[in-house]
Amino acid sequence: MLIVLPYLGLVLGAKQGEWLEPSRLVTLFRAAGPQRRYKILDTSVIIDGRVADVCETGFVDGTLVIPQFVLRNCSSLPTSADSLKRNRGRRGLDILQKIQKDVRDRGRHLDMDFPEVKEVDLKLIELARHCRERSSPTTST
Secondary structure, rough: OOOHHHHHHHHHHHHOOOHOOHHHHHHHHHOOOOOEEEEEOOOHHHHHOOHHHHHOOOOOOEEEEHHHHHHHHHHHHHHHOHHHHHHHHHHHHHHHHHHHHHHHOEEEOOOOOOOOOOHHHHHHHHHHHHHHHHEEEEEOO
């Protein structure tokens, strides 16, 4: 018995080795509370408009997050000199109004900004990292 049981433990441990990783063992002892899910919207997603239709059906789970810098970007497009950008900007603002009506209880405007980062796409990446680390961004409705 002293030889067979340790041998079986080694064989099973080798087959199920991913459970023996320290990072996975730590998760076994954490409190299994509800995990928040955030969907951070970008300017192009808003202008595209399909997200409003998906929100209308109730298919999106979690909280929709629209950062303030994305709102500023959308609101600056209708004043552009380029007619294509103007039309896209107007459409984006219409879609934003539609989204806000559909998901009042599940939508958040995020006031957080990253002044050291200049591009909107890089700000979105930083925001996603921050939300992932904190698991709950500071939001205001």
